[in-house]
Amino acid sequence: MHITSWCAEMAEALVVRNLEKRFGGLRAVGDLSLTVAEGETLALIGPNGAGKSTSFNLITGYFRPDSGSVTAFGRELVGLAPYDICAHGLARTFQVARPFGKMTVLENVMTGAFLRDKKVRVARERARDAIAFVGLSAKERTAARDLTTIDQRRLEMARALATEPRVLLLDEVMAGLNHTEVDQAVTLVGQLAQRGLTIVIVEHVMRAIMAVARRIVVLDHGQKIAEGTPQEIVANEDVIRAYLGTGAHG
Amino acid sequence: MPLGLRSGFAVDIAVRVLLFAFIGVAWNLMGGYAKQLSLGHAAYFGLGAYTSTLLLIKFGISPWIGLVAGGIVAMLASLPIGWLCFRLRGPYFAIATIATAQVFMLLFLKFRDFAWGAEGTTIPFLGNAPLMMQFSGKAPYYYIALALLVLGLVITYTIERSWMGNYLVAVGEDEDAAEAVGVNAPRIKRDIYLISAFLTALAGTFYVQYIYFIDPNTAFSFNVSVEAALVSIVGGIGTLWGPVLGTVLLEPTSALLQSWLGASHGGVQLTVYALILMAVILWRPTGLLGLLTDAYHKLVRRDG
Numbered sequence: 432m433h434i435t436s437w438c439a440e441m442a443e444a445l446v447v448r449n450l451e452k453r454f455g456g457l458r459a460v461g462d463l464s465l466t467v468a469e470g471e472t473l474a475l476i477g478p479n480g481a482g483k484s485t486s487f488n489l490i491t492g493y494f495r496p497d498s499g500s501v502t503a504f505g506r507e508l509v510g511l512a513p514y515d516i517c518a519h520g521l522a523r524t525f526q527v528a529r530p531f532g533k534m535t536v537l538e539n540v541m542t543g544a545f546l547r548d549k550k551v552r553v554a555r556e557r558a559r560d561a562i563a564f565v566g567l568s569a570k571e572r573t574a575a576r577d578l579t580t581i582d583q584r585r586l587e588m589a590r591a592l593a594t595e596p597r598v599l600l601l602d603e604v605m606a607g608l609n610h611t612e613v614d615q616a617v618t619l620v621g622q623l624a625q626r627g628l629t630i631v632i633v634e635h636v637m638r639a640i641m642a643v644a645r646r647i648v649v650l651d652h653g654q655k656i657a658e659g660t661p662q663e664i665v666a667n668e669d670v671i672r673a674y675l676g677t678g679a680h681g
Numbered sequence: 682m683p684l685g686l687r688s689g690f691a692v693d694i695a696v697r698v699l700l701f702a703f704i705g706v707a708w709n710l711m712g713g714y715a716k717q718l719s720l721g722h723a724a725y726f727g728l729g730a731y732t733s734t735l736l737l738i739k740f741g742i743s744p745w746i747g748l749v750a751g752g753i754v755a756m757l758a759s760l761p762i763g764w765l766c767f768r769l770r771g772p773y774f775a776i777a778t779i780a781t782a783q784v785f786m787l788l789f790l791k792f793r794d795f796a797w798g799a800e801g802t803t804i805p806f807l808g809n810a811p812l813m814m815q816f817s818g819k820a821p822y823y824y825i826a827l828a829l830l831v832l833g834l835v836i837t838y839t840i841e842r843s844w845m846g847n848y849l850v851a852v853g854e855d856e857d858a859a860e861a862v863g864v865n866a867p868r869i870k871r872d873i874y875l876i877s878a879f880l881t882a883l884a885g886t887f888y889v890q891y892i893y894f895i896d897p898n899t900a901f902s903f904n905v906s907v908e909a910a911l912v913s914i915v916g917g918i919g920t921l922w923g924p925v926l927g928t929v930l931l932e933p934t935s936a937l938l939q940s941w942l943g944a945s946h947g948g949v950q951l952t953v954y955a956l957i958l959m960a961v962i963l964w965r966p967t968g969l970l971g972l973l974t975d976a977y978h979k980l981v982r983r984d985g
Contacts, residue, residue, distance in 0.1 A: 493857065512867075513860040523861055531854035534847075542851045545844040546863030554844065594863050 444469040444598050444629040445490070445521075450499035452482075452489055452653075459485040461653040463499070467598070472620070472630040474644035476664075478674055482653040483633045484526055487602050490631075491523045492516045503598060518546060522596035526603045526633075528583035532576035536567055536586055539575050543593030554593075561589040565619060581612050588619070598629040605636045617642045641665075649673065690940075692819045696891065698932045699826035700884055701908055705916070705924025706833035707880035708909035711873045713919035714846060716853030717767070721778030722881050722909045724762070724785045725755040727900035729882025730889040731789065731796055734804065737813075744814040748886045755882035756875045763874045767867065770856075779906070786901035801896025804889065814890045822891050829887065830925070833880055837921055840876075849873060850919065881909070911954070915961050917970025926969050931957065 445467040452460040460482040467473045475483050488494040490501050492513040501508040508516050517523075522543075531539050540558035541551075548554055562568055565585040570578065575586060584604050591599060605616050613636055620643045624630055634640050640647065640661065647664045649657040651673040657664060664670055704726070711717050732754045733747025742750075766777040790799050809817040816822065840846045848869045851859035856866050889895045908931075916927025931954065938950035965972050 491861070512865075513857070514863050514865045517861060517863040525858065525861070529855050529858035529861075531851050531858065533854060534850060538847060538850075542847050542859065542864065543862040545847060549844045551843065590862055 442469045443467070444471070444504060445631065446500075446502045447486075447490065448500045448502075450486065450489055450501065451497045452485055452494060453497055458653050460489060460496075463650070463653070463655055465648050465655065465658070467629055467631055469597075469629055470624070470627050471646065472624045472632065472644050474640045474647045475631060475633045475650065476635070476640060476647060477650035477656075480652075481650040481673075483650055484602060485653075486650070487523060487600055487631075487633060490516075491521060491600060517594055517596075520595075520597035521600065522591035522594045522598070523600040524584070524587045524591055524602055524604055526606075528580070528587045530575035530578070530583050530586050530590075532574070534575055535572050536562060536575060536578070536589075537571045539586055540589045540593045543590040546594045557595075558589075558593050561593040564592065564622075565589045566615075581608055581616075584608075584616075592623075596628070598631065599623065601630065601632045601634075603633055603635060605634055605639050608636075613639050689819060692823060694933050694936045696819070696822050696826050697936065698928050699823070699830050700888060700891075701912060701932050702925045702928035703826065703830040703833050704881060704884045704905065704909045705912035705928055706830065706837055707877050707884065709913040709919065709924045710837060710840065710849075710880075711870075711877040712910055713913050713923065714841070714849040714853060715870060715873055716919070717870060717874075718771075718775045718910065719778040719877075720775045720903075720906045720910060721762075721780070721782040722877070723901045723903060723905040724758065724778075724782040725878040725881035726885035726888070726902075726905045727782070727785055727789070727897070728755045728758055729885030730895055730900040731885075732882070733886040734802070734889055734895050735796060737804065738802065743812055744886055744890050745812070748814075748883055751882040751886045752879040755878040755885075759874045759878035760871070763871050767870050767874075779903070782901050782903065782906055786897045789897040789901065797896070799897065801894060801899070804893045804895070806893065814887075822887075825887060829883060834921065834925075836876065836880070840873075841921060845869070845873075853919070911958060913968075915957060915968055917968030920968070920970050923968055923970045930969065 443466055447463060447465045450460055450463040463486060475486065477483055485494065489496045490508070492508065492511050492515070496509060503519060503521055506519060508519065531542065537555070537558055540561050541554045544554035544557040548557070562571055565588050567582060567585050567589060570582065575583065578586060588604065601620070605613050608616060617639050620630060620632065624643070632643065644661060647659065647661055648655055649664060649670050656669045656673060657667045659667070704722070708719065708722050712719055729751030732751035733744045736742040736747040736750060737744055762781050766774055766781065769777050789796055807813055807815050809815065811821070848859070848864050851864055852866050852869055860866050885900065889900070912927035912931055913924045914927070915931060916925065917923030934953065935950045938953060942949045961968060
């Protein structure tokens, strides 16, 4: 009994406790608690304005929470700068891809790789691995600003992977992609999970969430309204109400 | 004479081209690569100039030592200035840096007992004294300015090829995205500001020794700040050779216009400057170097 609970404690990659953030009178995130086990893929879903991106910004140090705590592998992250949090093993992507436009794909990803090794030769090698993984090798020397939307998302993922994260936070990487592209992205995320990476994914594309997530947390108005397996979530009354309004079951 | 320059006027222009190219290179490290558009680099130019001049006149210390001392003083000054100004981004940062240079100018204007106030002072002429950075001919000045420029270019080249160059461009492109992949943006900005301030101060010492005169309006002149940014922007911001190219175009133009029209039509060279700057920003934001690179690529494609 003792041993199993101790093991469970060790296996927690990311623990969010009672996280709270207000913007003026608006409570963007209220009393949010969630736990992500090591190696798990957790999806964060909810209607627009539910507080998903705000939660990401709180976890990764872009916003400072009014109260609550975020720990990764046992270390408190609240109060750390984004680059320290990244150095601690949490890498994120942005909802709108933010490549360094005038750099090439390779240079972009090398920026991430320099976090772990300042030698150009080593960083270039590691960057090439990450680029190959997301399938961008053919465009290694293309300027990032000339990439298509999906390629920019791939680039952003490669750049995050090059920092050698233990937890990867993906903010709507599949928005705006077509059917085939979503399938490709789902495969990528699946491969990352198989490598043992812990993944937190914010997503609207339900098909993708069902395919990649083992557990889902649903937010609405900054609050957690449900948590469970994909099957449990699609059958959950509160979730349906949040998405479709009260009239749907009225 | 170097480069077969025969008249003193031609050598003077060459020295100014080299010097301002060097200031542009120093500015470009921070303003070009990291896109922290400072319009206050005159602060470091002036601090370098005053440090070495005070050491020379009050303590008889050679400007060669003053050169390094001025650089160190500028670095120390860049720390609190950076700490304050880097809280601001974009145009707000630029405006704040203008203020810093103006503050130094006022300090040196008002504290007359400390450094001669508004009248300034001439540098005592010692004849041909290489150890005191004084020469009877103009050629040595030419080679010192050339050496400074080479130093600046070597430093830029080394940084450009390393992780630091990559981090600087990343911060210049998107600071938040850079921090997301582990770039400590405040630290890299502070570090490049230190280097940029140090180099700019070297130019200040050299300039004062070259013209044998210093006063607050020369040392902390807003023109120095503007020129540093202008030559980089016109030549090609964030590139190794951009500031050099920009200076080669702008500095002789300005000097010639001033000598031809300066007496009768004051301000003409400023008007021409403004027109060149507007043309570049409107049509060629990548500067002259961008123009040449495009032309080269077109040529290569045609051949292939």
